[in-house]
Amino acid sequence: MKSVDLALIAAGAGTYLLRYLPMAGSRFLVRLPDTSPLYRVLQAMGPAAITSLAVVCLVALPAGHGWSPVSLAAVMAGVLSVFAVHRRTGNLAVVTLVPALVYGMVFSLASWLPGG
Amino acid sequence: MSFFSPFQQGLRDSLPIGAGYLPIGFTFGVVAIQAGLSIWQAFLVSALMFAGASQFVFVALVATGAAGWTLVSAVLLMNMRHLFYGPSLLSTLALARPRVPRCLLAFGLTDEVFATAAARSGGWDQEGRDIRLLGLEAGAYSAWVGGTVLGTVTGEQLLSRSDFMRNSMEFVLPALFCALLLECGRHRRQVVFVTLMVTLVLGLWLESYLALVGGMLTGAFAAILPPPSAGRARKAGRQA
Numbered sequence: 452m453k454s455v456d457l458a459l460i461a462a463g464a465g466t467y468l469l470r471y472l473p474m475a476g477s478r479f480l481v482r483l484p485d486t487s488p489l490y491r492v493l494q495a496m497g498p499a500a501i502t503s504l505a506v507v508c509l510v511a512l513p514a515g516h517g518w519s520p521v522s523l524a525a526v527m528a529g530v531l532s533v534f535a536v537h538r539r540t541g542n543l544a545v546v547t548l549v550p551a552l553v554y555g556m557v558f559s560l561a562s563w564l565p566g567g
Numbered sequence: 568m569s570f571f572s573p574f575q576q577g578l579r580d581s582l583p584i585g586a587g588y589l590p591i592g593f594t595f596g597v598v599a600i601q602a603g604l605s606i607w608q609a610f611l612v613s614a615l616m617f618a619g620a621s622q623f624v625f626v627a628l629v630a631t632g633a634a635g636w637t638l639v640s641a642v643l644l645m646n647m648r649h650l651f652y653g654p655s656l657l658s659t660l661a662l663a664r665p666r667v668p669r670c671l672l673a674f675g676l677t678d679e680v681f682a683t684a685a686a687r688s689g690g691w692d693q694e695g696r697d698i699r700l701l702g703l704e705a706g707a708y709s710a711w712v713g714g715t716v717l718g719t720v721t722g723e724q725l726l727s728r729s730d731f732m733r734n735s736m737e738f739v740l741p742a743l744f745c746a747l748l749l750e751c752g753r754h755r756r757q758v759v760f761v762t763l764m765v766t767l768v769l770g771l772w773l774e775s776y777l778a779l780v781g782g783m784l785t786g787a788f789a790a791i792l793p794p795p796s797a798g799r800a801r802k803a804g805r806q807a
Contacts, residue, residue, distance in 0.1 A: 455608065458635040462625060462642040463615025469646050471673035474653030491790045496655035497685025498748070498755040499786030500648070502762040504678055505744035506782065507775045510767075512737060529738045533745040543683075546746040547583040547739055554742075555735030562730070 521561040529554035570666075573695035577702020580687065583743050584679045584703070585710035590736035592711040593725075595622055596718020602630035606719045613715035617677060617708060620776065621645040648780045651787075652681040660688055660696045667697040675704025682744060686751035757794055762786025 484490065509526060516522035532550040540546065592613060599609035604626060612622050621642045628638050653673055684700055691699050752759040766782025773781070 454635040455604070455629055455638070456611075458638040459608065459612050459615060459625070461635075461639045462621075463612075465639060465643045466616050466618050466621070466646045466649070467674060469643065469649045470653055470676045471670055473650050474657060474669045474673050477654040477657055488791045490658060492787045493655045493658040495755060495758045495787040495790030496651055496783070497659060497682065498751050498758050499762045499783045499789075500652070500655075500678070501682045501686065501744055501747045501751060502759045502786060503766045503779045503782040504682060505741065505748050506763055506766040507770065507779050508741040508744055510770060511775060512741065515737075525734075525738075526741075529742060530745060533742050533749070537746055537749050543580075543583045543687075543743070543746055544586060547743045548586055550742040550745075551735045551738040554738035555731045555733075558734040559731050 521558060524561075525554045525557035528557050570695075570698055573692065573699040574702040574705075576691075577699040577704075578706040579702075580683060580699070581680075581703045581706025581710070583746075584683060584707045587679065587736075587739035587743055588707055588710040589714040589717075590732075590739065591619065592714025593718035593722060594736075595619075595626075596715040596720075597722030598623060599626045599715075600719050600722065602626040604629060606716075609719045610712070610716060613712050616642065617675065617711060618642070618646050618649075619677065619711075645776045648678075648776070648783060649676060651783070652676050655787075656681060656684055656688075656700075659685055660700070661693075662697055663693070665697050666695070667701050672697060672700060672704070675701075675708050677707065679740065679743065680704050680707050682747050686747040755790075757792070758786050758789050761789035 509530070512526050513519070513522040529550045532553040533546060536546045536549045595613065596609055599612065600606070604612070609626075612625060616622055616625070624641050624645060625638055628641060633641075653669075653676060656676070657669075680700075680703055684703060688696060688700070748759070762782045762785065765785040766778050769778035769781045
């Protein structure tokens with residue numbers, strides 16, 4: 452077996468253990484009182500992770516396009532359309548896909564402009 | 568309660584994640600082949616790791632000829648944040664009578680699955696929440712592995728045909744995170760604000776995955792602090 456094959460099996464097993472071991476060792480969590488600091492931290496972990504992931508993903512987009520004005524405009528249009536569509540519908544698939552199309556459209560429009 | 572009803576609901580919940588995973592898994596398939604992996608190896612990376620960004624790092628390092636231990640440690644360092652997802656989700660789901668073993672639930676706990684479950688599980692029926700989570704994970708996993716297989720087989724020809732689709736797909740996951748943030752961040756403004764600021768500041772100096780972990784942990788611990796309004800109320804009380 453090649454070293455790449457061994458590495459991918461080890462990385463897969465390691466990633467799984469990172470996910471499983473804390474779950475296996477936390478049987479007491481379901482009985483934590485609402486007022487305990489640990490309970491409050493764990494409850495806040497979801498919104499904190501989502502915020503952090505959103506920031507990292509949004510910053511990576513214009514960075515990946517060399518911070519071009521078009522990519523910044525596309526990100527702004529995309530984020531604004533998330534707000535707009537979210538106000539109209541609670542359907543997560545629609546709130547996700549429509550802004551993605553808006554984002555793509557900004558790039559297409561920019562490429563049709565003179566010099567684009 | 569039957570197994571299939573909450574499982575199907577979970578599969579339905581996974582549609583937005585699947586819409587994001589399919590094209591990214593597809594891109595991963597293309598990149599893996601370009602980096603010199605075989606179709607079988609690209610499939611195994613997605614099937615065994617199921618961990619987006621770290622897979623791209625893995626194939627990038629393979630392309631540079633990095634040693635095996637470098638590959639493994641880079642992946643594990645990037646996925647270190649997953650340590651916190653399981654305990655947090657167990658606390659949120661508050662399962663009275665779990666029916667799905669934790670060893671099975673743990674496998675599919677990616678960023679997007681965790682984010683969706685953390686934001687939406689409050690509205691799920693108490694009975695069968697773990698089965699619905701399993702459905703969510705199964706849908707996401709199928710899209711990811713399916714996308715990878717498609718990418719390895721047909722990738723390069725399809726991506727070169729439509730710039731519009733390629734650009735649009737870039738924004739699917741950021742849009743998902745923004746939408747989830749609108750759903751669950753409303754009542755957690757202090758946590759959101761601290762996380763946002765810390766992630767942005769750390770991102771100026773650190774790799775994005777480290778900024779992500781730093782921002783996430785600092786933001787979560789901000790939940791212990793009293794909200795600013797409580798401080799103002801105490802001050803007003805003392806003045807009165």
